[in-house]
Amino acid sequence: MAKQRPTIRDVALAAGVSGPVVSTVLNNRTESTVRVSPQTRERVERVARELNYTPSILGRSLAQQKSYIVGLLLSAVNSPLAAEVIRGVQDIASPQRYSPMVFIHGNPEEEAAEFERSLDRRVDALIVDTFDTPADAGNVEAYRNLASTGFPLVELFGMSIPDVLRVNVDFEADARRATQHLLELGHRRIGLVVHEHYHKKETHWAGWGFYSGYRAVLEKAGLEPIVIPAPAVTAPGDGLAFIESGRYAGRELLALAERPTAVISYSNRRAYGVVQAFLSEGLKVPEDVSVLGYYERDVAVLTDPPLSSLCVAAREAGQAAAKIAFGIMQRKPVETVAVASEWMPRGSTSALSASQRNTIRP
Amino acid sequence: MAKQRPTIRDVALAAGVSGPVVSTVLNNRTESTVRVSPQTRERVERVARELNYTPSILGRSLAQQKSYIVGLLLSAVNSPLAAEVIRGVQDIASPQRYSPMVFIHGNPEEEAAEFERSLDRRVDALIVDTFDTPADAGNVEAYRNLASTGFPLVELFGMSIPDVLRVNVDFEADARRATQHLLELGHRRIGLVVHEHYHKKETHWAGWGFYSGYRAVLEKAGLEPIVIPAPAVTAPGDGLAFIESGRYAGRELLALAERPTAVISYSNRRAYGVVQAFLSEGLKVPEDVSVLGYYERDVAVLTDPPLSSLCVAAREAGQAAAKIAFGIMQRKPVETVAVASEWMPRGSTSALSASQRNTIRP
DNA sequence: TTGAAAGCGTTACCAT
């Protein structure tokens, strides 16, 4: 039997004041029509502490018609990022008394059901993760409708919902940073392993953005892009297919007449496959070829050597999404944000060596 | 401007009945003092549908003094499992109109703060993940206190909170299954890579349990255990240390006079390290040595060959925890549960070959 | 079989 929690009435009674006074005091409400004297204030605060009073969000919610809940509609596909995203949301939401409620789905039908559920829960805002999901048209329409009513709906890791503010990975800036890094290490032949449809800007904006950043930096340096298209992976599954795609790209790369001394790979899983292809040909990483990975954080650590890479800053993304959501709620000006990835220097890249120079241009 | 949602009053008015009738109908309340005729029932249902009415959980919560929220207090350490656990909880909670609210923490102070927050949110139940956290005494005490009031608190992946129902990994059964599998493949020299303190039953119950299951099966088969203690890993961090620990164990194993033809490794990260050690000595997996991993799901897929392993059934664990929580709430008999892991057959184990037989006993 | 009234804990508004 849980002890009966004290209510605002108990505090009011014990402090010899009325309910509203307690409410005003404990919420530090200054611009209220209710003004309280310092003595009263102190007394109320003391009594509240003595009684171990914490206001019930249930009552508050009903009175204010606010749930103080921010919903997170997440795809099971990118589970690995979920915890960090939630944490980011929490970072921003907590100070505003908000808490994240999570709705995870594995397919469009579940997605629709969980979306409904989130509305039934009367979430005050909704962060929708459309990453890696071939967005279902019906669901997108539903999101769009909701957003068009002014409801704070933020898209995360996706570009599926029209006319909605979102948080994206800053593919182009990330690619620039990656390329720049390798340039600074002295590399001049820098390859890019990327989704084979990277040039289809409309549908593969991520790959396109990444490629654009890569090319921009190389062009500025007067160097030629060397793109190695990696086969598309249909089933995201557990990632095996991605690795296989990387192995394939790795072999392609080795077959080039003039082999790059460094490679950037979109997707750390692909990078892992690339490394495997190199190793199985007797090449050493990074001595013979530097490999710089991108995106997923979880894999980067597992190669030998561990992959230097840029990893999605999931927590920051969560924070950014929450900021936008609260911005909309509070009618502050906010806009779509691109979050730069996090630099994880490890052992798979190194400065261009003399022997590499020789190997390349004999 | 979000459209005003219809309230129960709107429905009542439109259907020409009173609020309680609507409430009774829409909740299919049979054992209520309020009985409604089939016609009325149908009319109410129709009107509700027409108005697109969905009851507000805010009002219901206040009236029933139930938040319909199950809290999940998770450690950031095992982020990878978070999404699956949440999903499992969702599986059980949703049909009961409950939703999971997630509270993630990175250290004991945050843990305490998030715990408080969850109580402030008036969660009706709390699932506490103490995995891998050297449980903070103060927090444990707080959990215990709460649980002792009859509050539905369930410990997940840990044994830190006394007198509390929990969901655990079934280490012993898992080890038995793993060992049995290798026996059935014909192996007779089966090694176990496990935390160096595995024999300290009290503090390292996981390792102990796993070892026990392993030994039990071997004994029954009249075989000798071959334990290779892996160095303790202090900083869980990103897992690099675990892999290093596995590499170390792998080298130890290779130095044995009579080398096992198969190894079970507690922790897939360690298994990964073991594989690396083997490969770097020119041994092939599974041709020369079979390697069977355990526990984390995320890594198992990344080795070459991918690791056959038993992986923690996180979603099932979440389900089990939720079931216990609801059981306590509804005063049904429930008890601590051990969840068996999931069998993920992949490429790192194979039947004992003739050549292996020869190598071992020349 | 139904309606009416009270109450859940809080906040907002209007009096004093």
Add this chain to the structure above:
DNA sequence: ATGGTAACGCTTTCAA
């Protein structure tokens, strides 16, 4: 500067 009162949307209980 403070208190009273109504309201939020729903459920529960009692009366009809």
